[in-house]
Amino acid sequence: MDPEIIREYIPIFTQAFILTVKIGWIGIALAFLIGVLCAFTTYFKIPVAAAAVRCYVELFRNTPLLVQLFFIYYGLPAVGIRISAEVCGAIGLGLLGGSYMTESIRSGLEAIPVIQTESALSLGMTNGQLFRDVILPQAFTISVPGIVANVIFLLKETSVFSAISLMDLMFTAKDLIGLYYNTMESLFLLVIFYVIMLLPVSLAGTLIEKKVRYRMFGD
């Protein structure tokens, strides 16, 4: 491995890193938003919408991100909608992640025993107060590990962005290898940058889990 080449490649990888992180987190924010909306829809059994959510979740959970990205990137222009690769990446990740987030948040909501609802109601609380002050905080505590796992999974999934010519980390590594055959250096940097991207998330996730779970579970 040539340190000189590595030094030379760092700025290129840094640029790709920034792009990957940016689109990755926009996608995750989108996924969380979709997850919250869909989980609430399912939890409150909103007619029609709840069934639609079910279809959406099963469709996106059971198809690979690569296929979804191809569908959005090459399919939408066919019906006259043009979007950039960046937007496509964020939307694709958001839709895939949304289906996972829906399940994590829903399972948290549904894990709360009925007695919690009944005791809150018997204290004269309204449905809104019950949901906001009793159900939601407990459900969140239960959902946190799942949500953190989803975030890590989604950040790793960004590696398929290269398939729609996004200049992400994976694309950059493959590109550089193809151009200059500096395979070792490129792969080394690829691994390092992914670790830099994910390690803080893992650590922060563990910390958050500890903090929010302490109240209810004590460990």
Add this chain to the structure above:
Amino acid sequence: MESVLKIEHMSKKFDDLIVLEDINLSIDKGEVVVIVGSSGCGKSTLLRCINGLEDIDEGQVLLDGETVNPGNRNLTKSREKIGMVFQSYDLFPHKTILENAILAPMKVQKRSRKDAVEEAMRLLDRVGLAERKDSYPRQLSGGQKQRVAIVRALMMDPEVLLFDEVTAALDPEMVREVLDVILDLAKQKRTMLIVTHEMSFAKAIADRILFLDDGRIIEDSDPKEFFTSPATERAKRFLRTFEYEK
């Protein structure tokens, strides 16, 4: 005596199964009514119908002359005045003991935090748990949790308190500490409706005993009378199950 809670011709079905049939009941202010009967006779359902946790099929429940039936817009208002403590531990696990006590007073009655905390501390002190105010429910024993649940219900200053087998899930030694708290409430002239399997406790606390069988009140009598000479054969049989002879 002035009647606080009135139940008129109440019936309740689960699908085809009749759980409560034509229940009529009037409870006076300060009266302690104990409901006994074998499992599945409808005791818990009766309590749950009173504060609207279950729909009723016929009849009505009146609190101070106002209906408490589900669907009524004032249901949450009525529930404020009907406190309930359940068999299983129903404290909010994500909140401390103090927060459990002050949540509803602050949210529902819009009382100031200072005011709510003051009263909560007074009540927690009364049940011997003031020191545990910052603990979480999981750190408490079953008996302690039930005492906090009683405090939480009392915080709303309810007109009627419903107790649904509150000691059924407790170790024998913890039963005592919870029942003592309820006895203390009786001395304060709280109106209470208590479902229990603790016969000696029922004898000690009740002003009136209701014996429920198959969804109907078949005895409504003075505790002395009920425990010494029950009117019905069914009640005699029920009471015999608590006696042991070799």
